[in-house]
Amino acid sequence: MKFVRIREKPSGQKWFIFHLGKQEVECLEAALGFYPLLEIVYQPLSRGGSVGRDKQELLDDITRDRRTVRKKEILEFLSNPKTIRWDAPGTYRLALTMEQTDWLLSVLNEIRVGCWSYLGCPELNKLNEREMDDEQCRERAIMDLCGYFEMGFLEAFKLA
Amino acid sequence: MSDSAESKGKPEQKGKPQSQSSSDWGYQVVCWNDSINIMDYSTYVLRVVFNWPKDRAEAHMLQIHNVGKSVLVRDVFEKAEYYVHRLQGYGLHATMEKDE
Numbered sequence: 001m002k003f004v005r006i007r008e009k010p011s012g013q014k015w016f017i018f019h020l021g022k023q024e025v026e027c028l029e030a031a032l033g034f035y036p037l038l039e040i041v042y043q044p045l046s047r048g049g050s051v052g053r054d055k056q057e058l059l060d061d062i063t064r065d066r067r068t069v070r071k072k073e074i075l076e077f078l079s080n081p082k083t084i085r086w087d088a089p090g091t092y093r094l095a096l097t098m099e100q101t102d103w104l105l106s107v108l109n110e111i112r113v114g115c116w117s118y119l120g121c122p123e124l125n126k127l128n129e130r131e132m133d134d135e136q137c138r139e140r141a142i143m144d145l146c147g148y149f150e151m152g153f154l155e156a157f158k159l160a
Numbered sequence: 161m162s163d164s165a166e167s168k169g170k171p172e173q174k175g176k177p178q179s180q181s182s183s184d185w186g187y188q189v190v191c192w193n194d195s196i197n198i199m200d201y202s203t204y205v206l207r208v209v210f211n212w213p214k215d216r217a218e219a220h221m222l223q224i225h226n227v228g229k230s231v232l233v234r235d236v237f238e239k240a241e242y243y244v245h246r247l248q249g250y251g252l253h254a255t256m257e258k259d260e
Contacts, residue, residue, distance in 0.1 A: 043248060045241070046255050047190075047192075047257065048257045050187070050258035055241065059245060062245060063248070066249060105201070106251065112196065113196050113197070116195075116196040124195050124196070125195075143196075150201055151198065154200045154201060154204055158200075
């Protein structure tokens with residue numbers, strides 16, 4: 001994936017333009033298809049127990065609702081023919097507003113954290129030493145893919 | 161962790177009315193270290209959620225990475241809860257703790 005440029009429309013809205021190869025498009029679509037991976041009660045609202053149970057339940061409800069909305073948004077994102085367009089032989093063009101890029105970053109990160117959680121929250125530098133079954137290898141691959149795309153989107157924000 | 165991060169890591173001081181004591185703010189928003197979130201990503205999220213300049217967000221990110229946690233802000237319950245919801249929505253490991 002390559003960040004190509006920022007395009008500013010007359011309205012002032014900025015668009016990030018990326019070029020992706022065919023396999024990258026397939027990988028991005030495949031990774032997004034795994035959403036959501038993270039369990040609802042992944043982390044508490046408080047570690048010290050300084051908030052009531054009702055507040056934790058509220059957070060869980062909000063998380064559940066957010067995931068439902070995001071899943072729907074992902075399906076819309078992937079089914080929109082304008083999202084990723086064929087640009088030239090072997091090249092696809094991904095055009096995202098800053099808001100869409102922010103959204104995609106957080107979605108990819110949630111998938112990435114979900115894979116990591118599934119793997120038992122390991123130190124990443126020790127992952128290569130572990131023996132993994134097929135399922136764990138798949139989670140590891142999705143995790144790395146999400147990280148790859150996240151780095152690409154973060155690069156665009158740095159240059160914006 | 162660096163002292164610079166600590167000195168910069170007090171956004172709650174800004175705009176704090178002088179008539180209120182620290183106990184009125186009640187809650188700390190704490191971000192904890194994990195090995196999964198990319199450092200640049202964490203910095204990006206802190207900038208978005210708190211509208212901080214890059215150096216301030218980076219200082220907190222480094223404090224999280226090096227010390228294991230960083231107190232991002234001190235605020236009233238509702239605001240602290242709001243920040244934690246947003247940070248967790250981005251996948252950061254954030255909690256709110258009573259400010260002792």
